[in-house]
Every structure is written in C-alpha cells, then in structure tokens.
Amino acid sequence: MAEIDIRRSPTEPTSSAPAGHNGGPPLDEHRPEWGDGGIGNYFYWKAAHHAAWHNPSPGIVAFRIRKAERLGLTYEEYTLEILERGRHLQIEDVERIAEIKQRRAARAGTDRNNTASRFIRPEPSFMPDIQIRALQSSPDTCAMLSEMLVEAVANGGSVSFMHPLPLQEAKAFWRDSLGSADRGERIVLGAFDGAELIGTVTLLLKLSQNQPHRAEIAKMLTRVSHRHRGVATALLREAERTAIEHGRWLLVLDTAEDEGAAGLYERVGFKLAGLIPDYAFKPYGGLTGTLIYWKRLQERAPA
Secondary structure, three states, rough: OOOOOOOOOOOOOOOOOOOOOOOOOOOOOOOOOOOOOOHHHHHHHHHHHHHHHHHHHHHHHHHHHHHHHOOOHHHHHOOOOOHOOOOOEEEEEEEEHHHHHHHHHHHHOOOOOOOHHHHOOOOOOOOOOOOEOOOOHHHHHHHHHHHHHHHHOOOOOOOOOOOOOOOHHHHHHHHHHHHHHHHHOOEEEEEEEOOOOEEEEEOOOOOOOOOEEEEEEEEEEEEEEHHHOOOOHHHHHHHHHHHHHHEEEEEEEEEEEEOOHHHHHOOOEEEEEEEEEEEEEOOOOOOEEEEEEEOOHHHHHHH
C-alpha cells in the first residue's frame, strides 16, 4: 500500500493552544461597550440615562427647571448630578453647587463657542417693549392680578395660598392690597406687554416705626407664558429704584426653599441670611422651608 503524505493544513495552529481556546486572535485589545464592569449594570444605567434625558414627563422637567433655577444652576447641570451621583441637590449643598459653577466658568472661559457652551443657559434677555408702572385700584387691574395669582398657585408657586385658589378669594386679596397701595402703605408694580399684565411685584413700605429705612419685597409673580424672558428681573430693578426714591435703602424678602426663586434673587445681588425649616405648606401640600434674603441698596446708611 502506497504511503500517504499527510501535510498540516495551513489553517491549523502551529502551536498547541490552551484548553478552551478556539485558536483565534487574542482578545486583549477588545473592550466591550460596557467596559470592565458587569453587563447588567451597564444596561440598567443605559436605560436610566435614556429615561432621564430623552423622555421625562413635562411635570418632571418643570420640577427640575424650578429646582435648578433656585440653586443658580442650569437644567442640564442639575440633571447630570442626578445621573452621576444619584441625588437631588439641595440649597445646603453649598460646596458642591460652587464646584459645578466653577466648572461652568472654566468651560466658558476656555472656549465660549465649544460644544460645552450650549449647556449654559444665558441670562434672560429683557423684553424690549416691556412697560412697568405702579398700579392703582380698578376692577380690570384687580381681575388681571387675580388671574395671575390663581395661575401661579396652580403651577406650584408658594405665595401664601393653597391650590385650588378660588378666584373670588384672589380678588379679595388684591382689593385689599391695591387699597393699601392707594393709602401709600405699599407700591404694587405691574409689568405690561402691550395691554396685557404679565408680571407684578409689591414693595411693602408700612413697617415698624423704628424701620423707616427698609422695605420688603412680596408677591413676585410672572405669567407662565412670559417666564424666562427677564420680566421678574426688570420688576426687581424697578422695585429697587422705587425703594430708593422713598428713602428705603435696605430690602428684605423671603422665598420658598422648594421651587422658590432663590436663583433669581441671588443673581440680582440679594444675600442669603438663613433658612427657617418647615415654614409653610406648599400649594399642593407638604411643608417647605423659607429662605430669608436681604440687599443693601446703598453702601452706607445716610447720616
């Protein structure tokens, strides 16, 4: 019988492979998309990331926006903290909030036109045609203010009322407030977009006899349709100018710890004096603290 020359196939390995090896190329340079961690954790994270960024409910988005503004952060910064650290920032997290703001400033300073800059929400631009004036008692003015107050409470604004706020109760409040303004005890400012009342703030002047130098800011309201357009900032600036005209150089105000306007007040120079926990109920229930702010409009008290 002829001898058969059996030659090694070129596809066969030239050296013995360890047990369980298929003889293919080494996998050392391959790294799966889930990295070195477990595959289950990766897909849990991926699902949470998608839920946080791509399809949050309108209510959750609105809640995050309000919380972010109260802390002086952007929506993206606030949401990233939830994703990266699994926690909702609070007003007490002073160091962490400062760190986030420092990173924002560093990014903006390095390159204002790079991709990161799109995450920075610009300061609200003033409406060019906004008009602000002191309001006087009239049925139309009372009706517009009342509608605005009911809307603010329905949207979670902590302005001393519970939801649902009956329109007649809102009208009773504004009739008393405008009557006080007619007596010179306060000044109710209104911001107008044409004939439409879109915002208001009240400057309280009637305080204790030993406090003739200060005033209080109250009932800062903006129509939902005109928020984030500089209306509230313009109202505050006019309230400051009016306070100086009336010899009031120290302003005091309070705002809710949850979903209040702390970010707005800090942007225009108000200083946080402190927090009173469990101060009042929110419109939909549940206690919230109140933050006390102050601002000196003159460096030194008049002699």
